[in-house]
Amino acid sequence: MSGHTVPADFSGHMLDLDEDEDLEVFSKKTSTLDGDGNLVPNSPSSLVNQYRLDEEEEEEEEQHANTIDLFITVDNPESHVTAIETFIMYRVLTKTTRSEFDCSEYEVRRRYQDFLWLRSRLEENHPTLIVHPLPEKFVMKSMVERFNDDFIETRRNALDRFLKKISEHPVLSFSEHLQVFLTEPELTSYKKQGPGFLSRMGDTVRGLANSVRGLKSRPDEFTHMQEYVEDFSNKICSLDKVTQRIIREQKEYLDELKQYGPTYTQWAGSEGDLAEPLKGVASCVEHCGKETEEQTQHLSEVLVPVLHEYVLCAETLRGVMRRRDNLQAEFEAKNEALVSRKTDQESTLTLMSLYSPSA
């Protein structure tokens, strides 16, 4: 953020925080194509664009397509069995025209852990940048089978979006770690290098110490940013929860509906002229049930993952803000130390001059 002033209200420019003066504001791109040719949104405003069927958007699309020089997709999840464990491997396909890459096409197999590694490397090397979040690890309490098809598909989608975001980032896309991730057939040797565990520990410890001491004064713009991030995080979390609640309620409604329709059919069995209309109603109820089921599924498969992603984004942002605070705290601490040393030095000199024999 060298000398570039960030406006106090930046709600419209959230994703600009890490821009460099001379690079394009990447958030202007509203959507990208994923492997199936579907529009995938990168920002809140483009969530809207997904549903707009303007020609204007298709033009933007084409223009954009011409400027991508690094195109990544994640697909083809396959079960991989070893003696110790079973896990899923995803195929990562890269097409590029960049000179840093030796070939123009790469295909590698990666597992979720590999993605975690990549992201932690990126965050470490670029602590001031916002690195798009990864889908969460498998959590037992969500009662979803680890190798359930829906879960795998949702995760694959999220991993795909992750890499696409990174590839579009003006700084992160040139990271050497990314290149290694995309090109090397075997990652194990690379994973062992790097600062790793201890430095991460140090970070946390410093963070704690600083939070105890408290910041002297945070520049206003960051305070506003912090507040906004907090609020946004709350709101997006609420939305996520509300949506999940709606899905639950709709499922229960659906269960009752499935019992309701057949009562008409049963009744029709003992009627004469009335049988036809009754059966008609029964089939309508069944139909409604199917539609509701579809809609509920759509909510789970489309809306929830997107909301979830932004929940994670908000968390990432908070992390970045914390790091900034930590850095400021460290800076202040060091400054204080310097000032007190200087004071010490001066008083020592004064004392010495007092006690030194006059020439």
Add this chain to the structure above:
Amino acid sequence: MAEDGEEELVATDDDSEKQGRLNHAIVDQGCTLLRRMEICVAEAEKRNGKNAVNMQEMFTVYLIETRPMDAVAEGRNLSPDSLWRRYSEFELLRSYLVVTYPYIVVPPLPEKRAEFVWHKLSADNMDPDFVERRRVGLENFLLRVACHPVLSNDKILYHFLTEERGWKEVVYETGFQAKAESRLKALSATFRVRNTDKRFVDMKHYSDELQSHTSQLLRARARVADRLYGVYKVHGNYGRVFSEWSAIEREMGDGLQSAGHHMDAFAASIDDILEEEEHYADQLKEYLFYAEALRAVCRKHELTQFELEMASQDLISKKQQREELATGIVRTFSFKGMTNKLFGQEAPEQREARLKLLEEMIAEGEETVKEKTVECEEHVERAWVDMQRFEEQKDKDLREALINYAVMQISMCKKGIQVWGNAKDCFLKM
């Protein structure tokens, strides 16, 4: 004049649309009482009074208004005659009708207590919504009775509608309660009767099915309503979140705020929707209760048939006794036969006396059998006619009810589409 009457009837009718159509249909069929007077249950009021055990209680009374039809037709704006009746009086009227016309499927009253409630609906009899629905149900009852080809001519009914005081005494004076069949007698007849008319057996079976199916349907519907209510109300949370969120956003603020309002409107809309659905449920409930009335007619047949069989049986045995006495041949075991063997034959004079008595009893018995046969046949004839009428009415009414239900559902979906369309516009404009 009939046409004028029809128009007048529809125009001056009560709020419920269903009533309007019912009235129209009723007059088409050419009913008697309803042609002569216009009837409606206009209001409900709470009263305090002493009940049967002399304790203070609160109860609801309903205002019955009547107007002579010719006055209405001539456009004379007569103020209606009116009187107040409580639910228990309606019950008394119905009991009287059921006993006096056992071959008629007597229209049922609206439920005494709220059943098939789901969580938002109150089960309280004093709840204003319940009272309102009951008012409609009572009016419906009166209209059905007043337009029935047989029931509408009843004097007690007329009295009920026109004389507030002393009606109860008049009803009791008819002594109808004495004619009421005991439960035990009816049950016994059901088990022991041999030759019931097949049509009645089928009808009884049908009434069982109707009752079971409608009650299952009503229960399932109540559960669905409960769940749907939940779904709609949770969307209100969207409204709240959007509203709060709009406060912290600059560009998205307005869009979020408006969308929030639409979500609130969506959540609120379910109350009216489900209220309307209750009317549909009430229409089904009427036929749930009709099933009981139908079954009562079938039971009466079983009873009359049984009594006929008993009387015939009695007559046969008496004739047998006479034969034995006359010829001296004892074919069946009898006490007299035994004592004859033990103590010797009786004197001829005694035999004469006994024979004479038997002859009298046989004559009586033959009369009884004739009566019972007539009673049974009449019941079968009249009941069959009314059951046919009932079936036609049922098919027509339920068909209409189902159509209305479908219309309701369509309207609900259209409203939903509108709300979500509006919300989408808000999002698009953000």
